[in-house]
Amino acid sequence: MDGLSERLPAQTLVRDMPSSPVTEFPWQQTLASRIACEGIGLHSGAPVRMVLHPAEANSGIVFVRTDLRDAVVPARHDAVVDTRLCTMLGRGKAQIGTVEHVLAALAGAGIDNARIEINGPEVPILDGSAEPFLFLIDCAGTRQLSAPRRAIRVLRKVRVERGEAFAELLPVASAGLTLEFEIDFPAAAIGRQSLALELTPASFRAELAEARTFTLAEEVAQLRAAGLALGGNLSNALVVRDATILNPGGLRMEREFVRHKLLDAVGDLALAGGTLQAVYRSSRGGHALNNALLHALFASRANWRSVTMQAQTMLSAA
Numbered sequence: 001m002d003g004l005s006e007r008l009p010a011q012t013l014v015r016d017m018p019s020s021p022v023t024e025f026p027w028q029q030t031l032a033s034r035i036a037c038e039g040i041g042l043h044s045g046a047p048v049r050m051v052l053h054p055a056e057a058n059s060g061i062v063f064v065r066t067d068l069r070d071a072v073v074p075a076r077h078d079a080v081v082d083t084r085l086c087t088m089l090g091r092g093k094a095q096i097g098t099v100e101h102v103l104a105a106l107a108g109a110g111i112d113n114a115r116i117e118i119n120g121p122e123v124p125i126l127d128g129s130a131e132p133f134l135f136l137i138d139c140a141g142t143r144q145l146s147a148p149r150r151a152i153r154v155l156r157k158v159r160v161e162r163g164e165a166f167a168e169l170l171p172v173a174s175a176g177l178t179l180e181f182e183i184d185f186p187a188a189a190i191g192r193q194s195l196a197l198e199l200t201p202a203s204f205r206a207e208l209a210e211a212r213t214f215t216l217a218e219e220v221a222q223l224r225a226a227g228l229a230l231g232g233n234l235s236n237a238l239v240v241r242d243a244t245i246l247n248p249g250g251l252r253m254e255r256e257f258v259r260h261k262l263l264d265a266v267g268d269l270a271l272a273g274g275t276l277q278a279v280y281r282s283s284r285g286g287h288a289l290n291n292a293l294l295h296a297l298f299a300s301r302a303n304w305r306s307v308t309m310q311a312q313t314m315l316s317a318a
């Protein structure tokens, strides 16, 4: 729902976050226990139950449709089948929509391996942000595994464009992922916003996790007419009409809109299959450009290499 028109504003940087990049934790992690939640799908409006399970090292994040047979879908960029209103994964007849917020929460919390069981076609939207998923992860706890964390080091600039929108990955000397996003919406309640931050468990929790998905009031009617956003309401999405935010409580945090775009990017980039060591920049981007960017990254072995934290340590010691 966030793929509306956007435009360039000035930079704002959030620096000196009180934590290390996710990639500086050398060992893979999973959940310490399983945990479940129930909610409705944003687009289907159907009730769904989701269970997050621990998973063994090197298994990655995997979705399982428990209402279908043989319905295992890895959280990988090459399993993305639709990016128009959300990021949807699919394999065969098994599709799972709106994966980006739970993937962002797992990535933000530094969870490398998890099995996500769902008895329907869409991850529950809950409150439209990643905060409820982060709460679930907190409740389940995290467990360190005896395998080194892998990261994907970007070696040269990779960029994709669509009209005025772009997304790019740039090499970086540090071991972490820094994200910069710019939007500009005609709706005065949104306008021009930008934010940049280094992804750490602390920065994700403080700066991004609570930012909700958003849409324009005029789009809601169009989506409903198309049989979409059937589960959308003011308790799970910010809705904007010109200069007015229709949600009675208003915003949760300043620049909530661009923060949500960064949250979406964290979730979409988690589909790389490992933490990126790069600077990610986007203007007016969204799920489609994020997925195209990962396809462009992995199109050439000259663009990236896989590293482990042990290898990083040896490199920096050499």
Ligand SMILES: [Zn+2]
Binding pocket: 002, 100, 101, 213, 260, 264
């Ligand atoms: Zn989103």
